[in-house]
Amino acid sequence: xxxxxxxxxxxxxxxxxxxxxxxxxxxxxxxxxxxxxxxxxxxxxxxxxxxxxxxxxxxxxxxxxxxxxxxxxxxxxxxxxxxxxxxxxxxxxxxxxxxxxxxxxxxxxxxxxxxxxxxxxxxxxxxxxxxxxxxxxxxxxxxxxxxxxxxxxxxxxxxxxxxxxxxxxxxxxxxxxxxxxxxxxxxxxxxxxxxxxxxxxxxxxxxxxxxxxxxxxxxxxxxxxxxxxxxxxxxxxxxxxxxxxxxxxxxxxxxxxxxxxxxxxxxxxxxxxxxxxxxxxxxxxxxxxxxxxxxxxxxxxxxxxxxxxxxxxxxxxxxxxxxxxxxxxxxxxxxxxxxxxxxxxxxxxxxxxxxxxxxxxxxxxxxxxxxxxxxxxxxxxxxxxxxxxxxxxxxxxxxxxxxxxxxxxxxxxxxxxxxxxxxxxxxxxxxxxxxxxxxxxxxxxxxxxxxx
Numbered sequence: 001x002x003x004x005x006x007x008x009x010x011x012x013x014x015x016x017x018x019x020x021x022x023x024x025x026x027x028x029x030x031x032x033x034x035x036x037x038x039x040x041x042x043x044x045x046x047x048x049x050x051x052x053x054x055x056x057x058x059x060x061x062x063x064x065x066x067x068x069x070x071x072x073x074x075x076x077x078x079x080x081x082x083x084x085x086x087x088x089x090x091x092x093x094x095x096x097x098x099x100x101x102x103x104x105x106x107x108x109x110x111x112x113x114x115x116x117x118x119x120x121x122x123x124x125x126x127x128x129x130x131x132x133x134x135x136x137x138x139x140x141x142x143x144x145x146x147x148x149x150x151x152x153x154x155x156x157x158x159x160x161x162x163x164x165x166x167x168x169x170x171x172x173x174x175x176x177x178x179x180x181x182x183x184x185x186x187x188x189x190x191x192x193x194x195x196x197x198x199x200x201x202x203x204x205x206x207x208x209x210x211x212x213x214x215x216x217x218x219x220x221x222x223x224x225x226x227x228x229x230x231x232x233x234x235x236x237x238x239x240x241x242x243x244x245x246x247x248x249x250x251x252x253x254x255x256x257x258x259x260x261x262x263x264x265x266x267x268x269x270x271x272x273x274x275x276x277x278x279x280x281x282x283x284x285x286x287x288x289x290x291x292x293x294x295x296x297x298x299x300x301x302x303x304x305x306x307x308x309x310x311x312x313x314x315x316x317x318x319x320x321x322x323x324x325x326x327x328x329x330x331x332x333x334x335x336x337x338x339x340x341x342x343x344x345x346x347x348x349x350x351x352x353x354x355x356x357x358x359x360x361x362x363x364x365x366x367x368x369x370x371x372x373x374x375x376x377x378x379x380x381x382x383x384x385x386x387x388x389x390x391x392x393x394x395x396x397x398x399x400x401x402x403x404x405x406x407x408x409x410x411x412x413x414x415x416x417x418x419x420x421x422x423x424x425x426x427x428x429x430x431x432x433x434x435x436x437x438x439x440x441x442x443x444x445x446x447x448x449x450x451x452x
Contacts, residue, residue, distance in 0.1 A: 210274075234253070310355065
């Protein structure tokens with residue numbers, strides 16, 4: 001299959017000192033100029049988990065933050081002054097688990113991308129799609145052709161059996177599932193150095209190890225990816241590779257707190273392939289910390305493996321079948337994944353905010369806001385720690401911590417300004433006034449939900 005892949009590889013409230021931007025103008029905003037902009041008077045929540053601080057100004061030049069300084073400090077000569085007194089400023093939000101092209105639909109993707117940005121999301125991690133489409137969407141986002149967060153994305157590797165999944169056919173249309181550089185079937189004949197190099201050739205930011213691979217292949221892929229400097233992103237169970245075997249392989253990020261629960265099942269009850277998954281018995285996880293899962297979480301904390309918990313998607317799946325008697329239940333219930341994520345949080349595992357799904361197109365806000373509210377209200381994380389999960393930790397999940405995730409000199413000017421105080425309740429993020437992404441402003445009041 002690698003030979004085939006080689007061939008394919010060749011192939012509002014405050015408009016203040018800001019001139020208001022119409023929605024169309026915002027989407028076509030010019031690239032930032034060299035003129036400095038001073039955002040003066042906001043309360044700063046820097047994304048590190050530190051308490052909010054007042055009396056500070058954020059100075060932006062071009063795409064970057066050049067200073068965080070006292071309001072009383074002199075501004076650069078000729079700087080634009082934007083009075084944001086009374087607002088809270090945070091790093092732009094990051095969704096660590098989205099899908100933008102399964103299957104490809106550019107119009108719908110653009111609508112989601114625009115909603116993300118106008119809701120304060122300045123970066124996302126795409127977790128396996130048709131990368132022919134995603135790479136173009138990412139280019140459009142990066143150069144400002146469309147209003148969008150920056151998109152970082154994964155190339156997928158899985159066992160041959162997974163490529164019977166109809167989603168793999170949808171994202172490789174015109175090619176053979178498992179035999180493309182962005183969706184590779186891995187087996188005994190695979191040239192792993194070449195396979196990883198081909199994945200890198202898609203401009204993917206990481207390799208996602210998904211399903212139907214034994215432990216030795218998970219470990220081999222992870223080792224080769226590390227050798228070539230590629231981040232390793234995995235499901236928490238790769239079927240048949242168990243959560244413990246996934247941890248042993250040393251990934252950077254593991255997705256889905258839910259499926260850590262497989263480790264606590266008797267070995268004979270664990271699914272041996274992705275297609276044979278069945279709902280997990282909820283009882284061992286709802287009445288206090290599970291001791292088997294605790295062993296996994298201790299290792300994840302000690303090895304600094306990030307948990308991309310994705311609590312919203314399981315709660316959403318449960319809601320979807322609640323009024324359908326006899327419908328197949330999701331692998332985990334909402335309360336079960338809340339309990340597992342709560343246990344991870346208490347253990348000190350780094351948690352990133354990711355959704356793995358979206359709210360209906362008619363909803364004015366994306367799923368990330370609900371994910372954050374669930375992390376606070378159902379999991380029990382403090383508002384400050386939820387903010388870190390959607391900023392600094394999510395930036396690490398994307399391997400972009402050098403450029404984003406906190407507000408500091410040298411970082412990208414990715415910021416959101418809100419009328420409330422999200423450090424007391426993350427629901428206050430719904431009082432967003434405007435977003436700054438790479439130095440450009442996008443005013444929330446300019447956003448309207450498209451009508452069908």
